[in-house]
Amino acid sequence: MAKGRKSPKSREKETDWQERVVQIRRVTKVVKGGKKLSFRAIVVVGNERGQVGVGVGKASDVIGAVKKGVADGKKHLVDVPLTKSNSIPHPANGTGGGAKIMMRPAAPGTGVIAGGAVRTVLELAGVRNVLAKQLGSGNPLNNARATVNALETLRTFADVAEERGVPIENLYA
Template sequence: MANRRKGNKTKEKEADWQERVVQIRRVTKVVKGGKKLSFRAIVVVGNERGQVGVGVGKASDVIGAVRKGVVDGKKHLVTVPLTKANSIPHPVSGAGGGAKVMMRPAAPGTGVIAGGAVRTVLELAGVRNILAKQLGSDNPLNNARAAANALASLRTFSDVAEERGIPLENLYA
């Protein structure tokens, strides 16, 4: 009986995660007998409560590639500190490959002002008010990784105070 309850809890936790496919691409590998066709899927996984991950999966069929991408995304989760306005605590930028992403916090009611893969990453992270801009490459994988990199480098006031070894009140002085 206890095992059944435990199983239901894991199913509930699995249901919290959302996944969105950013891109599916046909890729070929030249082998001795000719060309071997496979699919690459870029998947963003998030729970809309401050956790998000970007994953890539390759398989001979689309469904297999997406499944592998979801597993990879859950391995590369990033925790995002959100403010009361469902924004980020401070301006930040991140890089991934040839792509750079710049993000700024926004006032409540602004919405997610971002494009492409960056928008998907922010929405699945639970960010509701933000301004973001992609710079450099327009590659969806590099932009998604740059967005995840930027979100990973966010710090809260309490984190900074703890790192410096001072009380939170002295940080504002």
């Protein structure tokens, strides 16, 4: 293969990821000469097949901030176990800063019942049926991080059975 060329497999992997900008904020820093303007972008990156990450990027221009946010999001990916109905395996709670998130699995056809940054994170994780509620804070960054925190705590029956060292059939009894 020619030097510098990527195999079709790796190229397909890169285009696999979807990015959604949750918030762009103009932030200022007061320095000796006045105020220094920069932009903060909160970006959610996911492949809609069980992997999602939240990233934050800061730069003097919006495009640079979004690029940095995407790179940061890819560094902080979490794996989400999905059920056959594209829901979560069990209810979960998560916290991030002052934000609390409560999530419950839902029946097929329910859709993503969530608001703001929580909806974006769940959609890019590949969750199709879920009920979620933000509690405590409306801050998009904290809510996104709280959602990722809740998704990290999810475990499947197989995981629990393996941890306990018993066959899966014994869990149902």
